[in-house]
Amino acid sequence: MPNEAYKFEARQLTRAYGSGKKLRVAVDHVDFRIRQREIVSLVGQSSAGKTVLAKLLLRLEQPTSGELYFDGQLVDRRTNPRAYWRKVQAVFQDPFSAFNQFFTIRSQLLASFRLFDEKPSRAEMEARVDAALLAVNIKPREIDGKYPFELSGGQMQRMLLARIFILRPQVLVADEPTSMIDACSRATILEYLMKLKQELDMTIVFITHDIGLAYYVSDSIYIMHQGKIVEQGPPDQVTQHPTSAITRQMLDDIPHVNREWIKRDPASRRGKLPMSA
Amino acid sequence: MSPVLEVADLSLHYVTRFGTRVQAVEDVSFQLEEGEILGIAGESGCGKTTLVSGCMGLYIPPLYRTAGDVRIDGKSIVGMTPEQNRREVLGRKIAMIPQGALNSLNPTRKIKDLAADMVLSHEERAERKELDERLRERFEQIGLQATQVLGSYPVELPAGIKQRVVIGISTLLNPKVVVADEPTSALDVSTQKSVIRLLFDLMDRGIVASMLFITHELPLLRHVSSSIVVMYAGEFVEVGKTEQIIHDPRQPYTKALMSSMLSAEPGQRGKKPVAIEGAPPNLALPIVGCRFAERCPSVVPNCKSKQQKIRILAERQVRCDLAE
Numbered sequence: 391m392p393n394e395a396y397k398f399e400a401r402q403l404t405r406a407y408g409s410g411k412k413l414r415v416a417v418d419h420v421d422f423r424i425r426q427r428e429i430v431s432l433v434g435q436s437s438a439g440k441t442v443l444a445k446l447l448l449r450l451e452q453p454t455s456g457e458l459y460f461d462g463q464l465v466d467r468r469t470n471p472r473a474y475w476r477k478v479q480a481v482f483q484d485p486f487s488a489f490n491q492f493f494t495i496r497s498q499l500l501a502s503f504r505l506f507d508e509k510p511s512r513a514e515m516e517a518r519v520d521a522a523l524l525a526v527n528i529k530p531r532e533i534d535g536k537y538p539f540e541l542s543g544g545q546m547q548r549m550l551l552a553r554i555f556i557l558r559p560q561v562l563v564a565d566e567p568t569s570m571i572d573a574c575s576r577a578t579i580l581e582y583l584m585k586l587k588q589e590l591d592m593t594i595v596f597i598t599h600d601i602g603l604a605y606y607v608s609d610s611i612y613i614m615h616q617g618k619i620v621e622q623g624p625p626d627q628v629t630q631h632p633t634s635a636i637t638r639q640m641l642d643d644i645p646h647v648n649r650e651w652i653k654r655d656p657a658s659r660r661g662k663l664p665m666s667a
Numbered sequence: 668m669s670p671v672l673e674v675a676d677l678s679l680h681y682v683t684r685f686g687t688r689v690q691a692v693e694d695v696s697f698q699l700e701e702g703e704i705l706g707i708a709g710e711s712g713c714g715k716t717t718l719v720s721g722c723m724g725l726y727i728p729p730l731y732r733t734a735g736d737v738r739i740d741g742k743s744i745v746g747m748t749p750e751q752n753r754r755e756v757l758g759r760k761i762a763m764i765p766q767g768a769l770n771s772l773n774p775t776r777k778i779k780d781l782a783a784d785m786v787l788s789h790e791e792r793a794e795r796k797e798l799d800e801r802l803r804e805r806f807e808q809i810g811l812q813a814t815q816v817l818g819s820y821p822v823e824l825p826a827g828i829k830q831r832v833v834i835g836i837s838t839l840l841n842p843k844v845v846v847a848d849e850p851t852s853a854l855d856v857s858t859q860k861s862v863i864r865l866l867f868d869l870m871d872r873g874i875v876a877s878m879l880f881i882t883h884e885l886p887l888l889r890h891v892s893s894s895i896v897v898m899y900a901g902e903f904v905e906v907g908k909t910e911q912i913i914h915d916p917r918q919p920y921t922k923a924l925m926s927s928m929l930s931a932e933p934g935q936r937g938k939k940p941v942a943i944e945g946a947p948p949n950l951a952l953p954i955v956g957c958r959f960a961e962r963c964p965s966v967v968p969n970c971k972s973k974q975q976k977i978r979i980l981a982e983r984q985v986r987c988d989l990a991e
Contacts, residue, residue, distance in 0.1 A: 435855040436826050527944075542711055569853070572711045572883040574927040577942040599855035605936055606929055625936055643856040647913055651890040652860065654867055 394462035397561055397593045398424040398447065402456035405442050416442040418617035419456065426560075429587055429594045431604030431625075433640070434614035440597045443614070444565045447595060449474050460561075476505055479559035483566040485546035489538040495549055496533060499523075502553050522555035526582055544575035551582050558590055565597045580607050601640050605629050613637045669741060670698035671843045671877045672722065672761070677735030679714075679721045682728070687951045690733070691717040693901045699844060702870070704878045706892030706909065708885050708924070712947060714901040715881045716766065719846045722879070723761050724752045740843055758789055762842040766849045766881075768833040772821035778832055779817040782806075785839045802839075808872070809835050809865055827858040831865060838869055843876045845869075852882070863891060886928055889913045897921045900947045900958040907983025917980060917990045920959045957987070965989060 393399065405417040416439045424430050434440050445451040446458060449465055458465045460478065482488050489498055499519045503509050510518070520530040526548040538546060547567060554562055564583065568576040584607055586592040598604055604611050604625065611628045613621040615636040621628060632638045645651050679692040692714045699705050707715050717730065724744040726732045737744050739760045744752060765771045772781055782802050786793050799817075806813035811831055821829060830850065838845060847866065851859040869875045880891050888895050888909060895912040897905045897920065905918040916922045926941045945962040948954055957963070960970040967989065977986045 435857055544711065573885075574710050574883065574924060574943055577927050577929060580929070581942065601856075602929055640856055643860045645856075645859075645884075645887045645890050647886045647889045652864055652867065654871075 393423075395425070396423045396459070397426050397428075397461065398422070398595075399459040399462075400456065401459075403443075403446060403453050403458055404455045405446055405451055406454045415617050417446065417453075420617075420619050422612060422619060422622070424593060424595065426593050427587060427591050428610060429583065429596060429608045431596045431598060431608035431611045432614055433598055433601050433604045433611055435599060435636075435640070438614040439617040440599075440614055441565055444480070444563050444595070444597055447561075447563050448478060448480055472505060475559075476557070477559050478561045478563065479554055479557055481547075481550045481554060481562065481564045481567045484570055485543065485550050486538055488550055489546065491538050493537070495536055495538060495541070499549070499553060499556060502556050505557065518556055519552075522552040525555045525585070526552045527578075528552070543571045544578070547571050547575075547579055548582070551579070551586075554586065555590075559592070561593045561595070562586060563595045563597070566599070567596075568598065568600075568603060576603065583607055599640075600644075601629065601637070602644055613640075670700050671740060672699040672879075673736075673738040673741075674698070674722060675736045675738075677718075677721055677737060678733035679717055679726075680731055680733050681717075682731065683951075684729075689951045691730075691901050691950060692721060694735070695903050696735075697896060697903075697906070699877050699879065701876045703894070704870070704880055704892045706888035706895040707879060707881045707898060708883065708888060708895055708912075709898035710883060710924075710943075710947065713898045715898055716848055717901075718898070719763070719848060719879055719881065722844075723763065723846065724756055725749075754789065758785060758837075758842065759840045760842060761844040761846065762837045762840070763846040763848060764834055764837045764850045767853065768850060769826055769829050769853055771833060772829065774821050776820070777817070778819055778821065778824075781821075782817070782832075782836050782839065785836050789840060805839060806832075806835055808874075809869070811835065826854060827861060830854065830858070830862055834862070834865060834869070838875055841874050844879065845875045845877075846879045846881070848881045849883070850880075851887070852884070859887075863887075866891075884928070885913060885925055897924065900954075901950055902958060902986065903977065903984070904959070904986045905983065906977075911981070911983050915981075917983070918985045918987045919963045919965050919990070923962075923964065959987075 400420055400422050402419045402421060403417060404415065404419050406413055406415045408414055432440050432443065442451060446453055449469060449471060452467060489495065496519065500515055503515050523530045528548060568579050580603065583594055583596065587594055596604065596608060608625055610622065611625050612619045613634060613636060621634045621637050628637060629641060632641060675696050677692060677695050681689045681691055683689060695718065709715055720730060721732065722737055724737060724747060727749060732745060739756065744756050779802060783798055786798055802817060803813040806816060809831055816828065816832060851862050854862065870878065882888060892909050895907065895909050896903050897912065899920045905912060905916065905921045912921060916925050923943045927943055943962055948958055956971040956973055957975045960966050975986045975988055977984050980990060
């Protein structure tokens with residue numbers, strides 16, 4: 391029997407596309423258990439199967455074989471999507487494609503209440519939107535009447551997180567939420583993920599290709615490669631004593647300021663200061 | 668040796684559809700020599716991409732050149748018509764690896780047609796047969812399976828290969844300067860490393876003479892560039908050798924930028940990341956005093972009233988009167 395102590399439990403979860411010669415197994419018999427109030431990072435290179443696994447967790451895709459349990463309940467076609475999405479929500483890579491360009495941001499944040507069967511009163515909805523915006527450090531009046539294209543990538547990503555503060559799901563699946571925004575705003579997004587965990591007891595599945603970011607926020611890291619989870623453990627263990635070749639490669643490939651990265655003849659790094667004399 | 672690219676007192680502005688004038692780049696000067704990679708770092712919106720558009724002579728409304736000169740190979744390009752610029756400068760003298768390179772290939776055409784366009788738009792007389800041979804040779808050189816890749820459509824190729832193709836096409840005409848605008852920000856770390864290797868290789872083979880490398884990730888520049896300029900709100904705030912900027916930044920913004928970078932160092936976990944609070948100033952409004960004053964941790968009252976000039980400090984250029 392699935393154990394109710396876990397938020398998510400996957401058993402031999404598999405998703406394949408195509409058949410015969412063209413069979414591509416995107417997620418290959420993976421097993422994992424995610425506890426409540428845990429931040430789990432799913433780290434892997436491009437096309438490792440991270441996003442497909444995220445879609446399985448979000449019930450946007452159905453597994454070809456194996457099972458996924460949420461709170462001890464099997465998640466499959468019969469699961470009511472609206473009820474499920476009230477509990478499990480997502481933040482995606484590109485905040486601009488997640489919002490409709492033709493409506494104001496505020497109206498779209500208000501529209502998130504449609505997911506609930508009973509909408510709160512207008513005044514309460516407005517108040518909750520304001521509170522959510524404050525939670526992501528945006529003055530509510532600042533975005534009044536504004537459309538998505540009028541904000542920067544970092545600000546839009548915070549709007550997506552504001553939606554999460556409004557909906558307050560039990561689980562957040564964050565698929566590369568920091569890869570489209572600049573390196574200096576990344577810290578802010580991670581800060582909000584930690585805040586969601588601490589203040590709202592949220593369970594977070596953080597998907598990234600950057601093992602450095604994963605190390606920062608997570609309680610546990612899963613390394614994915616070619617559809618399989620090849621290594622998992624606490625961040626210190628995974629980053630300090632990696633057991634798989636792919637983890638070692640990912641750690642080595644991070645350009646770090648105090649370590650040699652690509653060997654190149656120092657003579658080829660020419661040039662004086664680029665100032666005019 | 669005379670510089671390949673010479674930018675003198677260049678200022679650029681946009682005019683928005685409401686007629687507002689936005690001064691995106693303010694009075695910048697720098698030189699780029701053969702064999703050199705210059706890193707341009709700064710937050711989104713600080714003017715990095717505008718600056719390089721200016722270096723390529725793309726003064727196409729809504730972008731206008733306010734003042735200043737750009738010389739490539741000793742020849743000024745600022746007075747050229749767009750048509751003349753496209754023929755003589757773009758691709759040949761200065762080429763760009765665009766930001767979001769993965770979406771910059773026309774999905775309805777094969778790679779070989781896209782690559783041929785690059786050559787044919789400059790050399791109308793190139794023979795198709797000869798051209799095919801040339802493309803094959805170059806694609807092999809940059810480590811691609813030429814026959815297979817040239818015959819493919821963009822969607823059939825994985826991200827890493829597509830990025831190589833874009834770099835291959837941009838550098839087909841052996842440009843003097845290549846502008847790499849965030850060439851790796853959409854890639855995972857391992858693919859990033861292989862792309863940077865390719866860029867080094869192009870330099871070492873002499874296909875590309877020099878490079879402007881734009882990024883918001885300072886740690887990456889430590890391995891890539893020989894010098895770095897840090898931009899903030901349209902101005903250069905610190906210019907120096909890579910080691911100076913990375914290991915010993917002096918200007919408050921450069922310092923903040925360095926400490927906002929995250930790395931998988933032992934003991935860093937769970938530490939509160941240091942983000943730079945607030946937003947850069949609105950460049951459509953006149954600015955009094957230091958542009959970073961509102962967000963600066965070491966601000967003093969004087970900063971908000973006195974305009975900061977760039978000055979020489981510890982063998983580099985710094986825009987901050989308090990820096991030491």
